[in-house]
Amino acid sequence: MKAEEKQFYDFIMERTKPDHKEDMKRLVAELLERRATGKLDKMYLMGVVPRALSYLNPDSVNEVKKVVTDFSAKL
Secondary structure, three states: OOHHHHHHHHHHHHOEOHHHHHHHHHHHHHHHHHHHHOOOOHHHHHHHHHHHHHHEOHHHHHHHHHHHHHHHHOO
């Protein structure tokens, strides 16, 4: 995992509800795999964002939305 990916992973995991840590780990791993293979696109992100947001602590949702928006803009 690259340093940037590790930073993204840590950021997301710190803001994930304890009972959804494993779900979020799988989702982030899938995101990073798709990114590495060139299969990460905005349509995919639009499909998984609602699920990812449901895994987050409610007080972290807006902060994570901003980071994910910035991340997806670079695609």
